[in-house]
Amino acid sequence: MSSSDEEQEQKKNGNGGGILDFIMNLEDVPSKLSPHLELIKTRVVCSIDAPQHTDTINYSGAYAALGVDNSVRLDSFCQNFKVEVKKLTDDDIEFDMIGIDPSLANAFRRILIAEVPTMAIERVYIANNTSIIQDEVLSHRLGLIPINADPTLFEYPDNAGGENNEKNTIVFKLHVRCEKGQPRITVKSDELKWLPNGSDLIADDTKPNAGSKPKTFTSFSCSQDSLPEFSKKPLGPTNPDIILAKLGPGQEIELEVHAVKGVGKTHAKWSPVATAWYRMLPEVVLTEDVTDELADELVTKCPVNVFDIEDIGKGRKRATVVKPRACTLCRECIRGGKEWEDRVSLRRVKDHFIFTIESTGAIPPEVLFTQAVKILEDKCERVITELS
Amino acid sequence: MEHGSYSDQSKSTFSLTDEDHTFANSVRFTLNQDPRVTFCGYSIPHPSENRVNVRVQTTGDPACEVLKDSCQDLMLMCQHVRSTFGKAVNEFKAIKNVDDMDMN
Numbered sequence: 001m002s003s004s005d006e007e008q009e010q011k012k013n014g015n016g017g018g019i020l021d022f023i024m025n026l027e028d029v030p031s032k033l034s035p036h037l038e039l040i041k042t043r044v045v046c047s048i049d050a051p052q053h054t055d056t057i058n059y060s061g062a063y064a065a066l067g068v069d070n071s072v073r074l075d076s077f078c079q080n081f082k083v084e085v086k087k088l089t090d091d092d093i094e095f096d097m098i099g100i101d102p103s104l105a106n107a108f109r110r111i112l113i114a115e116v117p118t119m120a121i122e123r124v125y126i127a128n129n130t131s132i133i134q135d136e137v138l139s140h141r142l143g144l145i146p147i148n149a150d151p152t153l154f155e156y157p158d159n160a161g162g163e164n165n166e167k168n169t170i171v172f173k174l175h176v177r178c179e180k181g182q183p184r185i186t187v188k189s190d191e192l193k194w195l196p197n198g199s200d201l202i203a204d205d206t207k208p209n210a211g212s213k214p215k216t217f218t219s220f221s222c223s224q225d226s227l228p229e230f231s232k233k234p235l236g237p238t239n240p241d242i243i244l245a246k247l248g249p250g251q252e253i254e255l256e257v258h259a260v261k262g263v264g265k266t267h268a269k270w271s272p273v274a275t276a277w278y279r280m281l282p283e284v285v286l287t288e289d290v291t292d293e294l295a296d297e298l299v300t301k302c303p304v305n306v307f308d309i310e311d312i313g314k315g316r317k318r319a320t321v322v323k324p325r326a327c328t329l330c331r332e333c334i335r336g337g338k339e340w341e342d343r344v345s346l347r348r349v350k351d352h353f354i355f356t357i358e359s360t361g362a363i364p365p366e367v368l369f370t371q372a373v374k375i376l377e378d379k380c381e382r383v384i385t386e387l388s
Numbered sequence: 389m390e391h392g393s394y395s396d397q398s399k400s401t402f403s404l405t406d407e408d409h410t411f412a413n414s415v416r417f418t419l420n421q422d423p424r425v426t427f428c429g430y431s432i433p434h435p436s437e438n439r440v441n442v443r444v445q446t447t448g449d450p451a452c453e454v455l456k457d458s459c460q461d462l463m464l465m466c467q468h469v470r471s472t473f474g475k476a477v478n479e480f481k482a483i484k485n486v487d488d489m490d491m492n
């Protein structure tokens with residue numbers, strides 16, 4: 001060591017950095033994870049028998065011995081997080097969420113299924129049902145019909161026995177009869193007629209005093225269709241063609257239903273999504289050149305055409321990966337012996353989620369996701385206030 | 389509700405009512421990312437009870453404060469997710485509108 005180097009080292013030591021810091025600052029000491037650790041940290045490797053390295057390494061000090069800080073600070077999360085919308089229709093959305101931990105992605109999925117409120121039919125008052133479908137089965141079918149109403153405009157029902165008013169209840173009636181001598185008819189969800197003034201059924205048997213209105217199952221103080229938010233768009237089922245029952249000649253159904261606000265964890269009928277799911281982005285890597293006949297074999301092996309052939313001149317062919325996103329991880333390409341396992345590496349990117357939401361139609365899918373994230377925020381806020 | 393000791397506030401178990409894996413697992417993630425945390429984990433003592441216990445042990449800071457900071461972090465992350473998502477959707481809609489117009 002030359003004298004100037006010695007001086008430098010002493011200076012470093014003198015500055016309180018310590019010998020360890022000096023070593024860490026040397027150029028040939030890695031400050032990043034070595035590639036094989038990086039692979040374990042960021043990819044699930046799908047080998048022939050089982051996936052490997054499936055866990056996420058969250059602990060901030062996991063790589064402390066290597067001098068690598070594993071904590072994710074908020075600003076680095078904000079820098080790296082990306083969303084790319086792939087498909088958006090009235091009912092479904094598919095988007096990529098990049099740079100997020102599975103615990104958060106899963107929280108959003110769970111909230112979408114169980115905690116975003118919607119309106120659903122909760123009470124069914126059957127005045128007459130002579131059809132072959134039993135009252136309770138019919139009621140259950142009615143409950144599952146998605147109602148096209150914005151739940152944010154309604155309040156949760158008061159379970160303490162409070163009244164049903166225009167702010168927490170939507171009333172529909174259904175009255176269908178199949179006349180004798182007529183062909184059978186199919187009762188569909190469009191037969192549900194909105195009653196903006198509340199229930200038509202009289203609640204108690206006592207004769208009302210002359211002049212006063214008889215008491216019904218609801219007490220609306222005003223008609224719902226006089227409210228500006230409903231006057232433009234009448235309330236009803238999202239789909240007009242859901243089959244509820246079939247009536248033979250002489251059979252009749254007359255009933256009234258009350259829809260209220262609720263969440264999916266109480267009953268699945270309140271779930272705003274048909275499904276909400278995610279999958280990790282597949283990554284298919286050819287670890288060695290696959291050429292000629294082998295290339296052809298590889299292309300035919302894959303049922304979803306992940307691979308394609310590329311011409312490399314002199315009449316030779318080489319396999320390339322063209323559609324890794326389509327990979328279903330069937331592992332057909334690594335079947336057929338150790339050679340194939342070595343040639344193809346199937347992986348999943350741990351922090352890249354292909355998220356799909358299918359709405360039942362009451363709330364647009366992009367709004368659903370925003371609401372789900374908002375609900376998680378509210379949970380945090382609640383816990384913070386509880387702890388303070 | 390916090391179960392800890394007055395003499396050593398760096399270790400505590402927090403019993404949160406009306407929460408489940410949704411919140412507990414997310415906050416476990418943000419807690420783990422905090423360098424002050426030496427251990428954290430959660431458990432649901434009984435599936436029919438709406439309650440989850442979150443255990444936090446720190447290098448010295450009061451566990452309650454660290455948990456609060458983690459909740460705050462989680463909330464800010466959510467806000468960022470929401471705004472990024474909103475932007476992405478708006479961009480996608482704008483591009484789609486232009487495409488639709490081109491077709492007509």
Ligand code: SF4
Nearest residue numbers: 302327328330331333
């Ligand atoms: S795992 Fe299946 S789908 Fe994926 S690349 Fe291999 S053969 Fe194709």
